[in-house]
Amino acid sequence: MAEELSLLGMWASPFSCRVKIALKLKGVVQYKYIEEDLFNKSPLLLKYNPINEKVPVLVHHGNPLLESLVILEYIDETWQGYPIFPKEPYERAVARFWAMFIDDKLLPAIRRACWGEEKGREKAVEEVTELLQLLEKELKEKEKRFFGGETIGLVDIVADVLSLWLRSFEEGSGVELMTREKFPKLSKWSHEFVSTSAVKENLPPKDELTVFLKNLFGS
Template sequence: MEEAGGVKLFGFWVSPFAQRVKWALKLKGIQYEYIEEDKYNKSPLLLKLNPVYGKVPVLVHNGKPISESIIILEYIDEVWKQAPLLPQDPYERAQAHFWAKFAEEKVRQSVVEAMCSSGDEKQKAVKLAVEAFEEFEKELKRRGTKFFGGETIGFVDIVAGCISYQLPVHEEVGSLKILDSSKFPAISEWTRNFLNHPLINEGLPQKDQMFAYYSKRSKEIAYQKMSHKTV
């Protein structure tokens, strides 16, 4: 097992991107040191480790920093071979990358857009989110497995995992409904299976704290969007 001194993770308590990395490290049994960053008051060390974006997560392995959550996941899977996240078969590996990209760009981002919008923009964003969930539902049903990774949690599950615990908060903050269990039974079952895993459920942010954060954050984003329109 890797010693904690060789692996450090810089994150922010509510960041779904940092959470992805935590899950991957836990599932592979890698000990690590976690360093909490303040999104609104970033440390000089974080800015030194990620000078291009200045964002979390940053994984530091043997003194070398790696940024961007999906790239970090790939790095972890390459370095630590136990409990593989990505399939070995080249085609299945490509499919995993495709659905991970879909989960990030279509599923998660459309939900955040819906939460932070109003009026016609909100309706459009909700429609796009529902359409993305429909595609995800079809893929889960096609696979017929417990997870996207088969019977164990894999790369796509980790990338899409924030849906399981953040979506109810986003829906509440944005006064919207996306995940209807009667319409999306496969995703609903996947969510339950994912959260029932002890290493996944361990140490997740509290719902009331997430609600307070995203209520504030959604107003900030809405204000930024409005400011751009008036420029």
């Protein structure tokens, strides 16, 4: 029931979007969504996540779960049906590696390239290019539509930052990072990913996102 499951999120957060996509893929549509203002955090958010006071927070039967990667694994183990993680232990480990690669290496580099200190931007752009080339290679070797194969999996969901968010980062900062010429596989993947109903239904408006990110990071 909806009252047994709540999601505290924020419309412009790719991390919150990941959880929405995962729930949609699992067919979980009855839950309460609570929009958070991260500049004026609610008592509920501070109660459930006093450690870092961030979204997303998934609350199931009164028990809060923090961090999007942890939440995605919990969702996959709790609800049957659509598999988010690979079944084989090795493949699961590989998927976790790429998910952490995106969060720990790629996303910070993208932020530095777009809105970091001026003197370090050129180096950051080079770093992003190198990291994107690794993902391009991974897709090319798989010869599949998605990182998860023929269907969206963990790495695809975590890579949501390379779809709408990366485009908004580029437009807001004027820095071009992922062109179709340099990254044909990633560009095709991005188009297929955002065209999937479970993803498309949970993405924020692009123009509003671009303005929000520019105001947040560009000031």
